[in-house]
Amino acid sequence: MTNIKYLLTLEVNKQEMELLSSYNKVVNLTTIQEFDDDMLNSLINVSKHVYGVGIEELTGKCRKRDILDVLSIIFYIIRDKTDLSLAKIGKLFNRNHATVIHNINKCKSLIDIDLQFKEKYLTILSALN
Numbered sequence: 001m002t003n004i005k006y007l008l009t010l011e012v013n014k015q016e017m018e019l020l021s022s023y024n025k026v027v028n029l030t031t032i033q034e035f036d037d038d039m040l041n042s043l044i045n046v047s048k049h050v051y052g053v054g055i056e057e058l059t060g061k062c063r064k065r066d067i068l069d070v071l072s073i074i075f076y077i078i079r080d081k082t083d084l085s086l087a088k089i090g091k092l093f094n095r096n097h098a099t100v101i102h103n104i105n106k107c108k109s110l111i112d113i114d115l116q117f118k119e120k121y122l123t124i125l126s127a128l129n
Helices: 002-028 037-051 055-059 065-081 086-092 097-113 115-126
Strands: none
Touching (some): 037 055
């Protein structure tokens, strides 16, 4: 049974690396002035390792609160730190610009009133420093 778990883990890791690779291709389509590829990788890595939210959850259709909180924070940070348009930010995560606007506004509000959310935000933000 342990060998099966190990093989499944390897397959999941392989799929995640393929997704990240295709993700990087999308990011590389934007100009260097607009977006820093290392920043996206840092945001994705910290979300995966600290909160267990990987690239497949960030780009998928899941509506779980923990995943959406992390996605909102990532949208907010990307918008704050880059000149990417809302549409381009949304395209990176298979979302539209209206979803990005909603999540950025939600993030701003929650940072002010929810201490746990603010802690998540500061943890993810610290990955960039």
